[in-house]
Amino acid sequence: MDKPDPTRHVKTRTKKESLSREERQKQLEFQKEAVVHLNSLYNYALHLTMNPSDAEDLVQETYLKAYRFFNSFERGTNCKAWLFKILKNNYINRFRKNSKEPGKVDYDLIKDFYHSIKDIQNDTSEAESDYFHSLLHEEVYQALHSLPEEFREVIQLCDIDGFTYEEIANMVESPIGTVRSRLYRGRKLLREQLEGYAKKYGINTDNHQ
Amino acid sequence: MNCQKACVLMSAAVDSELSLKEEQGFFLHLSECKECKDEFEEAKKTKLIIKEKIVQFKAPKTLINSIMELTSLSTMEHEETLLFE
Numbered sequence: 001m002d003k004p005d006p007t008r009h010v011k012t013r014t015k016k017e018s019l020s021r022e023e024r025q026k027q028l029e030f031q032k033e034a035v036v037h038l039n040s041l042y043n044y045a046l047h048l049t050m051n052p053s054d055a056e057d058l059v060q061e062t063y064l065k066a067y068r069f070f071n072s073f074e075r076g077t078n079c080k081a082w083l084f085k086i087l088k089n090n091y092i093n094r095f096r097k098n099s100k101e102p103g104k105v106d107y108d109l110i111k112d113f114y115h116s117i118k119d120i121q122n123d124t125s126e127a128e129s130d131y132f133h134s135l136l137h138e139e140v141y142q143a144l145h146s147l148p149e150e151f152r153e154v155i156q157l158c159d160i161d162g163f164t165y166e167e168i169a170n171m172v173e174s175p176i177g178t179v180r181s182r183l184y185r186g187r188k189l190l191r192e193q194l195e196g197y198a199k200k201y202g203i204n205t206d207n208h209q
Numbered sequence: 210m211n212c213q214k215a216c217v218l219m220s221a222a223v224d225s226e227l228s229l230k231e232e233q234g235f236f237l238h239l240s241e242c243k244e245c246k247d248e249f250e251e252a253k254k255t256k257l258i259i260k261e262k263i264v265q266f267k268a269p270k271t272l273i274n275s276i277m278e279l280t281s282l283s284t285m286e287h288e289e290t291l292l293f294e
């Protein structure tokens with residue numbers, strides 16, 4: 001894995017002493033464009049790995065790579081989308097190709113997460129009192145993670161991270177029509193899951209306007 | 210527009226990703242089809258649920274620090290040890 005490249009080593013050594021103006025500029029720009037998305041990337045990595053330390057590693061690798069190839073980032077396009085794509089590729093390389101099984105949901109981990117933030121859950125403006133609003137964060141999380149990955153992925157990219165269809169299509173390497181239909185089917189599946197929870201509590205799901 | 214076509218456009222309607230022409234056709238259909246109208250409302254609600262209920266965690270301080278380090282002055286050496294391909 002870690003094969004040091006002797007030529008690069010020499011190059012960076014000399015640069016280390018006095019960073020060129022361009023290098024400083026690059027760092028500043030990188031912080032403004034890329035580092036601001038750190039939280040989003042971390043959450044995306046958490047969703048993918050379901051493991052905080054794997055998520056940290058992934059984010060770190062992503063930023064290393066992104067910084068190294070920052071020149072190839074097309075200025076004016078969505079930097080967050082660019083970073084997400086790098087992270088996804090890293091994830092695939094790292095977890096798909098190794099024995100480690102991806103996408104296995106660790107429900108204890110989710111519970112831990114949600115217990116640790118329980119205190120701050122009352123801040124949303126939940127005026128409506130229909131069944132959706134009685135759902136717990138944890139349940140929505142579980143429902144989302146129970147979806148097949150192709151559906152979960154587009155829902156996450158769209159609803160949580162706010163990417164456009166074009167950006168999502170680019171990230172999942174599928175046509176926009178596929179993104180549309182996956183979102184449609186994914187949301188339908190998710191709703192069925194959530195209604196299942198609601199029924200469990202005896203909440204009437206037919207009563208929404 | 211029939212129900213089948215409306216379903217194809219449903220998600221894009223929820224996300225305001227329809228072209229003007231699609232949008233006109235879609236909402237015209239909704240005005241005369243209760244089933245699709247209900248479906249549309251439910252889909253919108255589902256999106257809202259996800260947005261509201263999925264909590265975003267803050268990245269740990271250690272991670273923030275190491276990223277800041279990576280991208281600020283004289284830390285190019287890190288690349289050598291951490292990068293893998």
Ligand SMILES: [Zn+2]
Pocket residue numbers: 211212213215238242243244245246
């Ligand atoms: Zn219809």
